Every structure is written in structure tokens, then in C-alpha cells.
Amino acid sequence: MLQTLTTDFRTPRAAPSALNTAPSQRYYVYLLAPAILLLAAISLYPFFWLIYMSLHQVSMSPNQPDVWVGLANYAKLLSDKRYLEGWRLLVVYSVSCMILQVGLGLLLALVLNNSRWEKPLVTVFLMPMMMAPVIAGLVWFYLYNGTFGWYNWVLQSLGILSGTSILGSTSTAMIGIVVVDTWQWTPLITLIVLAGLKRVPQDQLEAHMVDGAGAVRNFFAIVLPNLYPFLLIAVLLRFMDNFRFIDAILRLTGGGPANSTKVLPVYLFEVSFTNFNLGYGAAIAFTLLVVTIVIGMVLVSAFTQPSLQQKH
């Protein structure tokens, strides 16, 4: 015979004053310590060394000590025309690259998405991205070549380009390096946006169509808002790369002609490793680093804005 136990609902008393102690977390600190130490050695030490150098006149000889100069290197930046011009060119270069790459990448992704040829074409489009930037620079250096470069020949045959070569003229050299960067990195944007397009909720699109929207309205009201986080990642990655990678530019123009492509990182390279003015170079590098970090943080903070949080 089954017995039924009847009890009244138990009304909870006040919370107990003493709770069971949780296991110690200190254990994990010990486990993490080696990794933290390694990170400090390879990341924090160079950072502080950079600040140290920027405050000294760094000697190249082991017998001569570094000379403390205070903020003199930084003061010099403000009157250095090449430095200020470097910033202007860097802004022109990265903003042009960004607009072209995001625009083309988005367009390509929209065309490729769910098309019959999506997979093979994406594979083909990814090829430029797999190339080392310095190799891309070398390939395009020959394509642009004034004597036997194919693009040079095409543009001259069409009458677009007069006697000069693309990289040899101050008016076209910047376009030349922007094209190479766009050729190499648009596929990355396409890839990221394609991933984003797969996540656009189909039911919202359909609901919007039933609500009375056509294709264009659908894109701006549903697809684009859902793509913002993906575009933001793409922009963040590309912007940081443009501020750091100069392999292709060094190979293509080396900053010339007449400094027309001497974006700030190229100028930094010249000051530090051609002229070996390490103290001044460190000051340039520090300002570049600070600006990169600030812009990066602004972009990352955009991720956490509630209007961009799509997922329920």
C-alpha cells in the first residue's frame, strides 16, 4: 500500500547568516601567472621601452649613454611638416581604402549570397587575401611598371594616362596604392559580410514584405541594421591594418614620388630605420599608437550600444 505524505507549504525563514564557503579562486591565479608573465615580457616591456626611448636621444653606440631630452621629441613633432603631412596622407589613404573596400565588399557579398556560384567564386575572390602583402606589392609594381606594366599599357592605350607611369606621378601614386590595398583586402570584407547575411533573420524580411516593403526598403530597414555589427568588425580590422601594414607601399613607392605617398607609418619607418633617429621615431610611434587605440576603443564601444544589439 502506498503511503502519501502530506505537508504544508514551508514558508522560507530569513536567509541563513552563514553561507557555505565557496572553493578558493586563488588556485586559478597561480595557473594564470606564467601566461601573464609571458604577456608582460613580450607586450608590456616593449611598450614602456617605447615611452623611454621617446623621452631620450637614443645612442646607437654601446659606449655612449642615452641622453634625457624630456618632451623635446614630442615638441619637435608639432613643427615637423613631414609628420603632419604623414597624418593627412594616412587619413586620405585609410578613408579611401575603407570606403572602397566596404562598398565593394558589401556589393560583392550581396551579389554572391545564395547564388549558384557562391562557393567557387568566394574561393577565387579569396586568393588575393592569401598573398603576403609584400608579394602583392611586387606583383602590382610590375603591373604598374611604366615600360612593360599591363595596366600602364591599357590606361595609356585608352588615353587615360599620358606619358607618366601610375606610380611615377604625384597625382596618381596614391590612387595606385589604394587600388592595391582594395584589391587585396576587399575579399575579407566580402567574407565577413557574407557571414553576416546568413544571419539576417528570414522571418523579419518576410514580415517586412507582408507589411508592404519592396526589395530596396527591405535592404535598408532589415538587412543593413542586422549587418552593422559585422561591418563594424570589418571596419575595425581594416582600419588597424591600414595604420600598421606598409609592406606593399614600401615595395610600390617607398613613400614617393616627392613624398606623395609617405603616409605616417612609412615616415616612421624612414625616421627610425633609414635615419636611425630612434628617439624621435619612438615619439612618432607613440602618437600613432595612441590614436590607433583611441579610434579602436571608439569602434569597440559602438558594439555595446543597445541599438546595435540585435539578438533577443
Add this chain to the structure above:
Amino acid sequence: MTKVVVSEVWKMYGKVPAVRDLSFSCESGEFLCVLGPSGCGKSSTLRMLAGLEHISAGEITFDGKRINELPPKDRDIAMVFENYALYPHKTVGDNMANALKLRGMPAAEIKTRVDRAAAMLQIGHLLDRRPMELSGGQKQRVAIGRAIVRSPKVFLFDEPIGHLDAKLRGHMRGELKRLQRELATTTIYVTHDQLEALSMADRIAVMNEGVLQQIGTPQDIYNHPANEWVASFVGEPPMNFLDAEVVTTGSETDLEVRCGALRVRLSDAHRHRLEGVRGGMRLGIRPEALQVAGAAPGADWTAGTIYAVEPLGGDTLVEVAFQGGRVLAKTGADFRGEMDAPIFVTVDSTKLHLFDASNGRALT
């Protein structure tokens, strides 16, 4: 008020037919439920009505006007999706106003309509929130609100309350039915839940494997299922099916259905159904058409043993095993019995369902 007619419609996905030769009509102001298991083609049908899916063959008309080629925005329909499909970056108010804005309605008119719909659904206090801040039930109300602000020709519902918990679902059934009667808008409602269909619809269209099995009032579907499949799909607990035999006892008109030890003398009303049918057939008995008793009160009772007892609170299900078969009977909450104890069972012969053994069709 719009009459919807679906005639000889097919939907093919590649070479696989999802909907086959479907024809039905939904009168203006009618609440029609399309009922069927998953994969039966009911959602494809609804999506063809909405214009979200191409119609492979056949024709759909609204008030006699062919709509096959019209894009969704020109059909003047409103649809409520299974997972609500609210716009996460818009507030509840903007979600509801979206369709009206897209149609270029003046802001004052939009506000009046949204407020009226919100009041009707009791979501007026939620208009400034975003969907992610709402509970499932609230989201579902917003989705319905988005549909009703438009005063469209036709409402299409795709399992709109399938994701709610059982209690809220029961509540929303009543609310939806009331709302539809008040608005008197032609409504096509897709569901796999027979309870929703039976409780809300004016008529039910039952589908299986892309084919319309039966269309009729809930009473029709429940009391006169067109075939064995409909009979098995509609009804909870499900109908008992037994392989049985029709035999004559005494005179030619004295018929009896036999399944092992279970014997049912046919009433006069049923006798004409079996004209010419002798031998094997399928017998369907709803659990509530069976009675059980601890001792045999008469000669029509069949002896068996209790296989299992399932008390459900309000009533009790008793599974009775007898020589030649097993049936589930629904009885009162006061039923007491132990497993394997002897029991007697009898069938209300006016509530028998008889099906052709070869093709499953009801014998009427």
C-alpha cells in the same frame, strides 16, 4: 470582407511535391483552420497565400481576383509568424506602425490606429519598449497587434501561439476567437494542434502529406471523420482502432462487428452503412464511447483485464486488454482498479466508426 478561393494548387520543391492538388475556399469573415502534422504542406499553403512562396500550379483568388503574380505588399494581407518576427531594433509602437508608415499614412491616423489596437490587446503600456524586453506572451500580442492595425483583407496565422506555455495558450485561444469575431476579417490559421483547431475554427481543413483529407466544421471532423487518418489525428486521447469482422447473426439484417472477444451489435442507423460489406474492416472507437464496469451488468459486456490505469485528475483513462485486442477507455475520476484485475467493457454502438480496411475510407 474577402472570400479566398484556392483551386487546384500545387507546390513543388524541385521534384518533391509539398502541396498536391489543393482546393478549398474560405468564405468572407470565416475563421478557417488548416490542421495537420508537421510536413503536411499547411505552412507552404499559407506562404503561397501570403506571396512568400511561388505557386507551382493552380490559382488563388481573393474576391474572384487572381493574386498568383502579386507580391506580398500588394495582396493586402497581414501575417502573424510562429516566432513573431518582430523587428528587434524598433519599439513595440514602431513595430505596429511599420506597415502603416510604409503605406504613407498620416502620423495622426497611425497613432490613433496603433493606440486602438494596443488597447484592444492590452499592450498600451508596452509601446515604448523593445521586443527583447517582452515576455513570450507579450511578443505574441505585439505580433497580433501589428497585423490588426492594418485592417487587411485577410489574416494569415502561422501557429501563432505554438511557443506559449499551455496555460497562456488556452487563454489566447479564447482571446483570438473573440478578436476574430469582433473584427470579422477572413482568417486562415495554420496549426498542428487539434485543440486549437477544434476550439477556434468555423471550419477545419485537415491535411496530410500535401493532400486535403477533409474540410468541415469541428463537429463534422470529430464526429464524422472522412477516413482513418483524420479519425486518428483528431481527438485526444486518440481513437482506438481494431481489425474487425462483420458477421450476420441469425437473419441477413442482424449484423455484428467482432474483434476477438469484443462483439458489438449494430444499431439500425449503422446497418445501412455495411450494405454489401462483409468480412474484414477497421473499427474505430473513441475512448469516451467505451464504458467499463467491475462486474458485468449485462450480456453485451466483454470480459477483460486492466492493462493500465492513468488518473488525469478530472477523469481516468483505463486501458483494457481482452482476448484479441486492447482499447483505451475514458471513465470518471472515481474509478478504482488494480492492474490485471478483471474488468468488463462495452461500446456505445451509435458511436462506432467503421472504415474500409483496404483504403481507410469511412463507411457511411
